[in-house]
Amino acid sequence: GQQVMQIPQYQHVQEGEDFTTYCNSSTTxxxxxxxxxxxxxxxVFLIQLVKSGxxxxxxxxxxxxxxxxxxxxxxxxxxxxxxxxxxFCAGPNYGGATNKLIFGTGTLLAVQP
Amino acid sequence: xxxxxxxxKHLITATGQRVTLRCSPRSGDLSVYWYQQSLDQGLQFLIQxxxxxxxxxxxxxxxxxxQQFPDLHSELNLSSLELGDSALYFCASSVEAxxxxxxxxxxxGTRLTVT
Numbered sequence: 001g002q003q004v005m006q007i008p009q010y011q012h013v014q015e016g017e018d019f020t021t022y023c024n025s026s027t028t029x030x031x032x033x034x035x036x037x038x039x040x041x042x043x044v045f046l047i048q049l050v051k052s053g054x055x056x057x058x059x060x061x062x063x064x065x066x067x068x069x070x071x072x073x074x075x076x077x078x079x080x081x082x083x084x085x086x087x088f089c090a091g092p093n094y095g096g097a098t099n100k101l102i103f104g105t106g107t108l109l110a111v112q113p
Numbered sequence: 114x115x116x117x118x119x120x121x122k123h124l125i126t127a128t129g130q131r132v133t134l135r136c137s138p139r140s141g142d143l144s145v146y147w148y149q150q151s152l153d154q155g156l157q158f159l160i161q162x163x164x165x166x167x168x169x170x171x172x173x174x175x176x177x178x179x180q181q182f183p184d185l186h187s188e189l190n191l192s193s194l195e196l197g198d199s200a201l202y203f204c205a206s207s208v209e210a211x212x213x214x215x216x217x218x219x220x221x222g223t224r225l226t227v228t
Contacts, residue, residue: 033216042115042203043156045216088156092213100169101213103148103156 004091004104012110019079021107023072023089030092032065032072033101038085046074079111116140119204119220127228131192134223136204138185144168144207145187146217147179151200162187163210194227201225 003026013019023032031050035043047056049065049072056063062075076083089104116139126132138145147159158171162181173179176194181187191198201224205217 031213035217042219042221043205043217044115045218048216100158100161100171101217102158105155 004089004102006087006089006104006107008107009105010108010110012112013079015081015111015113016078019076019083019109021074021087021089021109023074023091023104025070025091027093028069030069032069033090034063034072034074035088035090035103036085037088037106041085043088076109079109081111081113084109084111115218115220117204117206117218117220119202119223121223122221123224123226125226125228126194128194128196130194130227131190132194132225134189134191134202134204134225136187136189136206136220138187138204138206139218142206142208142218143185144210145181145185146205146207147173147187147189148203148205148219149200150203150222154200156203159189168210191225196227199225199227 005024007022033048034046037043047063052069053067054065060077064073086106086108088106090101093100093102118137120135143164146161149157159173160179161169165181176192179189201222203219203222205219207215207217209215
């Protein structure tokens with residue numbers, strides 16, 4: 001079945017350093033969503049990318065959708081302690097009568113002050 | 114605050130028992146989803162309801178069942194509980210029927226511990 005993998009599983013950075021997580025799908029995606037889950041919290045929607053090669057920015061966060069629409073990345077510039085959490089990508093799984101949203105394995109970001 | 118309400122926050126029960134988790138979606142959202150999150154399995158989609166009807170099924174065990182009521186709240190029933198069912202159960206809601214095009218809004222989750 002379709003798989004959505006993220007690397008790295010875990011990243012520990014010093015505050016102020018940059019951070020990137022990569023999301024790779026085994027199949028072409030029509031769109032991709034990104035979520036953030038703070039420790040002890042629930043996933044919160046960040047953004048959705050739809051177009052091939054699309055780049056979107058939210059302050060220090062830059063999201064990119066690959067040209068082949070099989071991969072995506074999230075880059076955080078100058079991390080802050082508030083960026084701590086697990087970042088998930090999620091993409092559609094087309095199978096059967098309905099589509100399902102498949103979440104990636106997640107990348108846990110730890111930021112040391 | 115996502116607007117999605119889940120109760121209870123915590124649940125501790127013994128193996129073999131049955132529990133019911135409750136979810137009220139955001140106002141205006143017709144779709145309700147249930148996800149299971151455990152340390153080694155990540156976020157696993159269980160089931161989706163849209164306006165009272167089952168819309169999509171994921172990796173939901175036969176011991177688990179769900180329903181969505183006319184007021185759009187949903188319940189997830191877990192029976193014959195096993196130790197491996199211990200996890201965080203999230204409910205999410207969205208406006209649309211298709212779960213792949215609109216953002217999901219998650220509740221705070223119910224932490225189930227089976228002893």
